[in-house]
Amino acid sequence: MxxxxxxxxxxxxxxxxxxxxxxxxxxxxxxxxxxxxxxxxxxxxxxxxxxxxxxxxxxxxxxxxxxxxxxxxxxxxxxxxxxxEMAITLVPIMAQLGAWGRVWLPVSEELSIRAELLEKGGPPLWEQFMDELRHEHLGAPSRTPPGTPTVRQQLRAAYEAVVERKAEELRHIKTEA
Amino acid sequence: MxxxxxxxxxxxxxxxxxxxxxxxxxxxxxxxxxxxxxxxxxxxxxxxxxxxxxxxxxxxxxxxxxxxxxxxxxxxxxxxxxxxEMAITLVPIMAQLGAWGRVWLPVSEELSIRAELLEKGGPPLWEQFMDELRHEHLGAPSRTPPGTPTVRQQLRAAYEAVVERKAEELRHIKTEA
DNA sequence: GCAACTGATTGCAAAATGCAAGCGGATTGG
DNA sequence: CCAATCCGCTTGCATTTTGCAATCAGTTGC
Missing domain, CATH: 1.10.10.10 (Winged helix-like DNA-binding domain superfamily/Winged helix DNA-binding domain)
Structure with a gap:
């Protein structure tokens, strides 16, 4: 290549x-x-x-x-x-790709919840995320006020909530059967 | 594939x-x-x-x-x-790809002017363009008021303006030599 | 000392790509 | 009317890229 x-x-x-x-x-x-x-x-x-x-x-x-x-x-x-920085600025492209895939392709729910969150948050959330990545990868000063959850934490929490809900549903089905 | x-x-x-x-x-x-x-x-x-x-x-x-x-x-x-419709909704992805490439890659001026226009126009322009594509490809009713230039016309005009300007510059260089 | 783990590399088969030529049918120009 | 051209597409074949499994030498923890 x-x-x-x-x-x-x-x-x-x-x-x-x-x-x-x-x-x-x-x-x-x-x-x-x-x-x-x-x-x-x-x-x-x-x-x-x-x-x-x-x-x-x-x-x-x-x-x-x-x-x-x-x-x-x-x-x-x-x-x-x-x-x-070149790679960090791919975040908007990733967000658009995720949003498009979520609409048109057979995505799994637990994996698409992040795309949904990113889409709902829009450009302001993307900017916050890119700042966090700059902090992590480029050593730039953190601009998120202490105490506020990072975007990655939000994404992870959303993912785990879906997994937990699905497990709960499965338990319900099992007890019914 | x-x-x-x-x-x-x-x-x-x-x-x-x-x-x-x-x-x-x-x-x-x-x-x-x-x-x-x-x-x-x-x-x-x-x-x-x-x-x-x-x-x-x-x-x-x-x-x-x-x-x-x-x-x-x-x-x-x-x-x-x-x-x-699935393909038409790729317009925002195309716009983001173009915007990213314009910043980070060695694009040629006459080809990147369209990406610039699309970026400056933002989501409203993308929506107008997608409507025009729906009209062209899906037979949907046109929602652009008559008399207003289509997005494709704008893109073409911008492209040709750059080409013309470059040709003009070339003529200047030649007469100077 | 040794098993597990680190970022890779090697050999080989399978798949994708690039390139040029050609196919049968439809259209066009003279 | 006929030859040239154009139409979407296929074929054959060489080259490149990928997928897969095994393996490598150095590092670490025990």
Missing amino acids: NIDRRSGCPINLSLEVFGDRWSLIILRDMIFGGRRHFRELLNGSLEGIASNILADRLKRLMELGLLTKADDPSHKQKAIYSLT | NIDRRSGCPINLSLEVFGDRWSLIILRDMIFGGRRHFRELLNGSLEGIASNILADRLKRLMELGLLTKADDPSHKQKAIYSLT
């Missing part, structure tokens, strides 16, 4: 960056799942990426300027990957 | 629909370039898609519900492709 520069069209160039089946999945797991290590990305994602593809894409995303890599001080062999 | 259903995540499912190098390019040319025929898509796009890939993607996009095909009454051999 290399860059062709087929044309100078912005949509085409964007597609040449992440118009494949894995690059955006990796970025999604880093942005929304908070994953920073190779193994987290390898085992954590639902879709099951192969290790050679993951290695290739991480390298490529670094070359393209979307990721940086640093040594993890706690473990000499661990590498920690960080999002760049 | 088939659908895996790797997971029920909205972003993943969206990627399974157009996470390849050509599907979105074809939709871009239909949405922004107004192309409706096989040959128009084959020869018209800057990126140069191969005819077998184009045939395959058109078929796939029809199966996925993004396109429909009909006979062109004016020419017994021509097929005319139409966008469905």
Whole structure:
């Protein structure tokens, strides 16, 4: 996978960056799942990426300027990957993709609740989330007042509420049967 | 290229629909370039898609519900492709992709002017454009008041203004030399 | 000392892509 | 009326990319 520069069209160039089946999945797991290590990305994602593809894409995303890599001080062999500003500004695209998929595709409820929250929150929520990512990945000062829940916490809470409700429904069905 | 259903995540499912190098390019040319025929898509796009890939993607996009095909009454051999509502609602994604690419990638000026216009117009302009596409492709009643320029006309005018300005600059350089 | 874990790499089969040529039928120009 | 052109699309084939499993050398915890 290399860059062709087929044309100078912005949509085409964007597609040449992440118009494949894995690059955006990796970025999604880093942005929304908070994953920073190779193994987290390898085992954590639902879709099951192969290790050679993951290695290739991480390298490529670094070359393209979307990721940086640093040594993890706690473990000499661990590498920690960080999002760049370029990758953080993909949040609105991710939100739109999620919103579109939620309407038109057979999404599962527990996985689409985050897209729904992100859609309802709109650009202000996206901005808050991007600020949090800048804090996490770029060391920028945190702009969220202390005490307020982070966007990732909100997303996680929403997800767990759905899972809990579904488990509850299942218990009801079982006791009825 | 088939659908895996790797997971029920909205972003993943969206990627399974157009996470390849050509599907979105074809939709871009239909949405922004107004192309409706096989040959128009084959020869018209800057990126140069191969005819077998184009045939395959058109078929796939029809199966996925993004396109429909009909006979062109004016020419017994021509097929005319139409966008469905599912495809028309990709406009916001296209706009975000264009906006992101314009910031981070080496776009050419004459091709990025449309992305700029679409970004500046924001959601209201996107809505107007989607209405026009519904009129063109789905036969919906036109909601743009007569006399007002269509979004596609605006995009084209902006593009041609840049091309004209560049030609003018070139003439200046030549006379100076 | 050793099992488990770290970020990868290797070999190989399967699938997708790119490219050029061609197909049967429809239309057009002279 | 006939040849040239155009229509959507297919075929054959070489190249590239992907998927999968096994494996690697270094690091860590016990």
